[in-house]
Amino acid sequence: MENDILIHNGLLLTMEERLPVVENGAVLIRGSQIVDCGPEKELDLALVHDSNRIDAGGGVIMPGLVNCHTHVPMSMFRGLADDLPLDVWLNEHIFPAEATRLNPDSVHEWSLHSCREMLLAGTSTCCDGYFFEAQVARAMVESGIRAVAGQGVIDSPAPGVPDPTHNIQAAKTFVAQIMDLSSRITPSIFCHSPYTCSAATLVSAKQAAEDAGILFQIHAAETKNEIHMIEGLNKRSVIAYLDGLGLLNERTLLVHSVWIDDGDIEIIHKRSARVAHCPESNMKLASGIAPVPRMIDARIVVGIGTDGCASNNDQDLFSEMDMAAKLHKVACMDPCVMDARTCLAMATIEGARAIGLDREIGSIERGKQADIIIVDMKKPHMVPMYDPFSSLVYSAKSSDVSLVMVDGIIRVREGKLV
């Protein structure tokens, strides 16, 4: 068709099953969708205008990255308080800053900032949870990013929800309001944690999410302290406790899942719950090391997330993949775990699966939405290239992303926001 866009002259990593790599690959985009992809010479390109041909210049053409856990407004607190004990960091810095500085305008401003940061770094989708999430969603729409936007639920006065008895209603209102905002934005409900939400709150929030058929997110088993607290109160593990409340199914995203044992892994697997792994945040806050290789062995769907900028301090999935690969190798004393293919899958198709968007995105396939990036492979740190997966995980930097398309629309070109 005459308005079709072609991305060509690159190494195509589709991130489909079995991870095929196509030399001289190309992707044909009509509107917001991928209508064909494969070797360029096999595509019917007769009608594509010259001005609609995007030359990948020999770079990698691959799906946009999926960031499975963010708190995008928190870029306003990037680097505010680092290298501190967790309680000092939270109670003396982050909580007071949130109490005084969060308002609809600041949330909107810094959400937009984060979305731009992520787009520039090759992330086309994020899964977020925070307060004033309607403002977050507005910024997401403006930025052009795709997102799951989760309204925060907590049993204490929160920004935008001063009376916690209204927290479930606020979440329901948010969901109704966001449901038809944009085809790129999917609402969600995000319970802060098992130790800041009562059992009743957790159950109501999950019920509201199920009623709407949307993702339920929760920080779970992040720190040893949380484990001690929940196990002390409930005489079972965090995961068993959440499962006992009926919270776990394939529309539940367990964020962090650091302090879990084989029994917990079995529960997560049995319920088909998803996990968001945030290695940099877990390392920087000294929370611990999640048993990700064991979860993957157990066929649990694990995506990768940056967490908020107060604990990372950026939103860069290239460094997150590299960190995940290296962290687990040394933690397991096994250089074979978390290979480059696994890490790249976590940041694309597995991430999409984790947040319930794998039918729409996460790989380059006919009929999926056109969320595509081009990665420049010519800078000195990328040369030579023996294996594109290795190069992308162990050598590439987010600054190597030259083009980002979301929903068929180019948002980054030549490394700059359009």
Next chain:
Amino acid sequence: MENDILIHNGLLLTMEERLPVVENGAVLIRGSQIVDCGPEKELDLALVHDSNRIDAGGGVIMPGLVNCHTHVPMSMFRGLADDLPLDVWLNEHIFPAEATRLNPDSVHEWSLHSCREMLLAGTSTCCDGYFFEAQVARAMVESGIRAVAGQGVIDSPAPGVPDPTHNIQAAKTFVAQIMDLSSRITPSIFCHSPYTCSAATLVSAKQAAEDAGILFQIHAAETKNEIHMIEGLNKRSVIAYLDGLGLLNERTLLVHSVWIDDGDIEIIHKRSARVAHCPESNMKLASGIAPVPRMIDARIVVGIGTDGCASNNDQDLFSEMDMAAKLHKVACMDPCVMDARTCLAMATIEGARAIGLDREIGSIERGKQADIIIVDMKKPHMVPMYDPFSSLVYSAKSSDVSLVMVDGIIRVREGKLV
């Protein structure tokens, strides 16, 4: 003077003792040296030509980074073989590749490639060890980088030294040849390891280094296997064994030092030996986690290195600092260890100290050589900035380096090689 160069309009991180930060800072350079630095308004700039004024644009002005451990020709093997068991990686991939592909020309070509990669990433000095090191040194001179270049010594046939009985003589010849090559290149002798060099070789190599007053480098206590091998043969730890041979003093750089205990730390401290920490390599090869916070507590000088591109797979000290900070926090379960100031010092002044160049480089001070970089602080992932040390370690990427000066000569401008 009329040829003086001024770098100004930035936040000056001198990395001197107590790490002062100077707002509206400036550095005045005459020839290859820093002649003045501090608040711009306190500097005498009357004679500086407009065309010699470099505007840092509000970025950070800081010393060039010091990479304490490289094998620069190995960029030719970047990504050749990843995610493999150590013995398969070495014996089936790296050693055969070295045997067939290393020659003076390939070593020169890929050394130049690596030096360019490092300069672009803000590294102004590296400390290298490999074979055909005279070719490496030639590439270093051509690239403009500053370096310690170490000729490899090993008790088996090696590239350029087919007869291992000549390995010490080859090293001595190299040292004599390189000594006056360039003021930016300092020769060194690099013994591969305690398990590939006999006691006699180690002692002779160290003696040759001492005779020339230069740095002696050795991989030490990198893997558990090495520990078992050396302890089995010598009934003492690797460090105690090397110390017993008289190898340890302030001109000895112990690379890796992963498997060391408190007794070893005491020996290293007592002898004032230096350590090169290579977190990404140690993680990727699943070698282990060096007890760096304990070494620093014991006042051992620890620099940071990338290791060669076959085990990292890049030469980027920004990611290395970030990795070091996060790795040790989670390994110690203490978010306070390896704070941003410590990591930035390791990559600058402590690194210079580790390789014996702290009188010349590592900080911005009057009389030191003008090895200076400018880091752009305006891209979205760098905003806001509450603390420049945090921003540089936890948020900055090597691609944020806009200018690199080595020895008073600009090698990178606007992020591109000059």
